[in-house]
Amino acid sequence: MLLIEDNDELAEMVMDRFLAEGHAIDRETDGAQADALLIHSHFDLLILDINLPGLPGTEVLRRLRARGDRTPVLILTARSEIDDRISGLDLGADDYIIKPIDFRELAARARALVRRRAGQASNQFVVGGLVYDRAAKRATLDGVDLELRSRDVHLLEAFLSSLGRVLSKEEVADRIYTFEETPTLNAVEQAVVRLRRKLEGSPLRLRTIRGLGYIADVRD
Template sequence: MRVLLIEDDPTLGRALQEFLTGQGYAVDWLAEGQRALLAIKNYTYDLVVLDLNLPDMDGLEVLRTFRQQGSQIPVLVLTARDALADRVAGLDAGADDYLSKPFELDELAARVRAFARRHLGTVIPVIEFGSISFDTVHRELRVAGELLTVSVREMSVLEILLSRASKVVTKQQITQALSAMDADFSENAVEVYVYRLRKRLEGRGVAIKTVRGFGYMLELEESA
């Protein structure tokens, strides 16, 4: 899932970018409203995390602007404005959720995961396919009941394939979902993660099939 973080505080912005990246998301961090509007116009995002106190324009104006332009990107407002009137104004402007500062990182992570489940088209906390069981809340992967430790990127690739199990997912779709504008992430990297996942899933009854010219598909092995 690709996230646009709009936060003008450099310390907090950097910390949140690192934290969300560590959770498996591709995160672009911008500090100005005008630059954020340009990014929303030119890139595809699955979630916007928006601070309201920006140096060049009010965050609510940023929100109203891209809503008026027809954007339906989910928005989590993240701000020190915690009065009832402020929360109402944020939701009326088009926000989907509102988290007041200061906040706990665990709560932020839980709210972002909720948006991620919506993006994947499911509100089921555990996705199961064959011998695979993936807990989307606690980010735990089990194969045949055994806890499997994989890297954050590997888990993100597998989650995308699981969300579309038995359907083809293109390399471009995976790359776009996991790429940030300042990150060196390519279709070649996707191939590497898929190769590693294949090795980990060998003999487990589930396989990642290459559909030449298109991408990959998670499927049950015939012997399973």
């Protein structure tokens, strides 16, 4: 998840909220820098302010969609005029929330957008006896809680959101680590091995595809 917001106080509160819920979240403060980052990096969700230095949020959004990038975008702005909201949505935003914000609503809207991207109708992923609740960040296997650390939760959610699709080690690292962390590919491998052990006995299988990365699928 990427927050593009130049207000330090607001950004800190938003990031604290999502980190407390177990999300990996990064931040950019400048529109031009965010645009350059988004050319090469991909996120599950963008939370985008409109009034940014360097490049307006509307231009960041326009360029994102012009590149064919369909990452969900939640606009976060003080502009409350209906024309501003219509303009943002017409440029390709998926949702719009006006400052001052209720952080519970922001978190709920973010979950809904990530669900929609993954084709999920609810916050729960159900794979046989394995149940993962995105809102609660809780996984159970045959009704028994799995003891997952924060990193395990990020990784499980990344795989469940990408069932049947190969994720490179770099993509996995982007999903589970923040900018401040500098993981090695070996650290990614260890994280996958640890989660694989915790999922033993479940129908979810994490397979290594040599030279490409990993794929999550369901055992027959």
